[in-house]
Amino acid sequence: MENQFDKKLQDIEADDALFEKLEDSEKDSEFIAVEAKTYFQDAWKNFKKNKLATIGLIFICLMLLLAVFGPIFSPYTYDQQDLTSRNALPSLQHPFGTDKFGRDIFVRVMYGARISLSVGFASAFINLIIGVVYGGFCGYFGGKLDMVLMRLVEIIYSVPTLLYVILVMLIFGSNIFSVLLAICISGWVGMARQVRAQVMSLKEQEYALAAKVMGAGDSRILFKHLVVNSIGPIIVTTTHMVPSAIFTESFLAFVGIGISIPQASWGTMASEARGLIMNQPIQMVWPVLAICLTILSLNFIGDGLNEALDPRKRV
Amino acid sequence: MPANIVKDEVVLKVDHLKTYFDATKGLFAKKQTVKAVDDVSFEIYKGETFGLVGESGCGKSTLGRTIVKIYEPTAGSIEINGRDIAGIKGDELKSFRKDIQYIFQDPYASLDPRMTVGEIIKEPMKIHGIYKTEEEMDARVSQLLRTVGLKPDHIRRYPHEFSGGQRQRISIARTLALDPKFIICDEPISALDVSIQAQIINLLEQIQRELDISYLFIAHDLSMVKHISHRIAVMYLGQIVELGESHEVYTNPMHPYSQALLSAVPVPDPVKGKEKERIMLQGELPSPIDPPSGCPFRTRCPYAMERCAGERPQMKMYGSRQVACFKVEEENS
Numbered sequence A: 001m002e003n004q005f006d007k008k009l010q011d012i013e014a015d016d017a018l019f020e021k022l023e024d025s026e027k028d029s030e031f032i033a034v035e036a037k038t039y040f041q042d043a044w045k046n047f048k049k050n051k052l053a054t055i056g057l058i059f060i061c062l063m064l065l066l067a068v069f070g071p072i073f074s075p076y077t078y079d080q081q082d083l084t085s086r087n088a089l090p091s092l093q094h095p096f097g098t099d100k101f102g103r104d105i106f107v108r109v110m111y112g113a114r115i116s117l118s119v120g121f122a123s124a125f126i127n128l129i130i131g132v133v134y135g136g137f138c139g140y141f142g143g144k145l146d147m148v149l150m151r152l153v154e155i156i157y158s159v160p161t162l163l164y165v166i167l168v169m170l171i172f173g174s175n176i177f178s179v180l181l182a183i184c185i186s187g188w189v190g191m192a193r194q195v196r197a198q199v200m201s202l203k204e205q206e207y208a209l210a211a212k213v214m215g216a217g218d219s220r221i222l223f224k225h226l227v228v229n230s231i232g233p234i235i236v237t238t239t240h241m242v243p244s245a246i247f248t249e250s251f252l253a254f255v256g257i258g259i260s261i262p263q264a265s266w267g268t269m270a271s272e273a274r275g276l277i278m279n280q281p282i283q284m285v286w287p288v289l290a291i292c293l294t295i296l297s298l299n300f301i302g303d304g305l306n307e308a309l310d311p312r313k314r315v
Numbered sequence B: 001m002p003a004n005i006v007k008d009e010v011v012l013k014v015d016h017l018k019t020y021f022d023a024t025k026g027l028f029a030k031k032q033t034v035k036a037v038d039d040v041s042f043e044i045y046k047g048e049t050f051g052l053v054g055e056s057g058c059g060k061s062t063l064g065r066t067i068v069k070i071y072e073p074t075a076g077s078i079e080i081n082g083r084d085i086a087g088i089k090g091d092e093l094k095s096f097r098k099d100i101q102y103i104f105q106d107p108y109a110s111l112d113p114r115m116t117v118g119e120i121i122k123e124p125m126k127i128h129g130i131y132k133t134e135e136e137m138d139a140r141v142s143q144l145l146r147t148v149g150l151k152p153d154h155i156r157r158y159p160h161e162f163s164g165g166q167r168q169r170i171s172i173a174r175t176l177a178l179d180p181k182f183i184i185c186d187e188p189i190s191a192l193d194v195s196i197q198a199q200i201i202n203l204l205e206q207i208q209r210e211l212d213i214s215y216l217f218i219a220h221d222l223s224m225v226k227h228i229s230h231r232i233a234v235m236y237l238g239q240i241v242e243l244g245e246s247h248e249v250y251t252n253p254m255h256p257y258s259q260a261l262l263s264a265v266p267v268p269d270p271v272k273g274k275e276k277e278r279i280m281l282q283g284e285l286p287s288p289i290d291p292p293s294g295c296p297f298r299t300r301c302p303y304a305m306e307r308c309a310g311e312r313p314q315m316k317m318y319g320s321r322q323v324a325c326f327k328v329e330e331e332n333s
């Protein structure tokens, strides 16, 4: 039966006179020779063309490599004290100098990256997944279920973070898992609201209806069409979640949850350096610089992704 | 015009169909319903093009979308090839989806901007698992693109790189991917340049001739459908008020609303044009939330009588024509 149809189609002679012809010059200007075939392959190709985004991605990758392997190859450990050289300025032996206990700041920054980056990325990832699924579900199906689920979100959101923190600490004790839990318990709410609003407005679009008429199932329509078309706001929200998690972690460390002395994260290093800000301002620079460069890189990556993922914005 | 209609083979049968929307604003407001489609019945035959005409907002899209199960009907039945489609699920629904396709009005909104043309046309093939390999699908996409007058190397481009007419061709290629038996064309040309409209119409006719497809062709303007339709139904405020052979309806509209619609069309022959009684449509289309009692057209009808406000005129046969109007009823009795 399929063959018959194919044959019939082939028989249809395209009557050239009927069709709009493109000018030859127009053809060339519009047609960019590409090997990539799908939307995501195209997006990756275009992402690589964006210099700032590529630099940001390289920086983050370097940071991750340093976090994982740096401390292993360093002659010092994060808690090794050298009381003979306290508060040293940067030198060949200690590229970033030492702190008030004579600990090498460079190795502590690399070690701190482990905590800060894993908390930042892991919580952003968890919030992203929960937020997109929850918000997408509410926006797509709507109705009474959506109303109930969104009220629930409001309740979750209205409880002060400190209360969650106390609860989590009581139940799970003070460790990195508690930190993640405390950040994620209400962290996905913003994402869920964003995605819900996007999906609600996009689901009436004719391409979504067209997918339904074709026989696409709900999850295909939701994730292949609606979520993909909401990717702009999703990326922006995700990029904001990473630094906010890094700061929350340092706040939690400050009130005694998560890592404890002498372990290091960028947040705890910054708050330790605060006491010496008048005499040793350089000690403050390193963790803050690490946080800032990470945020900057993430923003570049976010912008690059946003552009690369929108075919209309590609050059 | 294709003439190979099989009159005794009914592809689509719509019976007393109603689609109402809830338009209640707020939690405690008075309940309001939009009667977008209000008691509509008709049949479409195999190989036929059935034109559906009416002003914007009269419920044409809602009718079409109810038929393809985007909306659930409030009452009445829809039969495709003799099978009632209410409540079908799973595989049955999927095979129904394969047989019936829909071309949307807005070629800028009906293609996902974040998919290549190839991905767009392959999507229905993937959903229904028609082909096993990417190569087979690519071959089919190229062939479909040629069929609709595009180039196979357009496969890697994005919708925004095309003109409105070309996008509508992409849309058509996508619907053809499933080898449908019935296509609802929801004002497929009204968003396009006049110069391109004829091309798309020709393409649709050509496809119909080759593949024996039936069309429900929706338009807001009689002139757009008269050439390609075998029969035409005129819709007003959720109801069909006149239904008949295309040529007859066009040359001799009986319902006052059809006459008014035709007067709005520029008449090609100036002599004939003068002979015709010209009715201008006065006022606005009433709200479907609070439609007039009795005949829906009575607020704008120059012939409205007392009776028209009291009861709703029913569709009556006059030869091969069906009209719902008391004036026509009286004149022909």
Ligand SMILES: Nc1ncnc2c1ncn2[C@@H]1O[C@H](COP(=O)(O)OP(=O)(O)O)[C@@H](O)[C@H]1O
Residues within 6 Å of the ligand: B021, B022, B023, B034, B036, B054, B055, B056, B057, B058, B059, B060, B061, B062, B063, B288
């Ligand atoms: N999803 C919907 N919810 C509520 N009202 C709707 C919906 N879709 C259409 N309507 C209303 O139904 C009426 C008919 O609309 P539509 O079928 O789009 O008309 P047409 O296609 O003839 O222009 C309009 O008054 C419109 O506002």
Ligand code: SF4
Residues within 6 Å of the ligand: B255, B256, B257, B295, B296, B297, B298, B299, B301, B302, B303, B304, B305, B308, B313, B324, B325, B326, B327, B328
């Ligand atoms: S039924 Fe009455 S109001 Fe309606 S179209 Fe006929 S004459 Fe006019």
Ligand SMILES: [Mg+2]
Residues within 6 Å of the ligand: B057, B060, B061, B062, B105, B186, B187
């Ligand atoms: Mg419409």
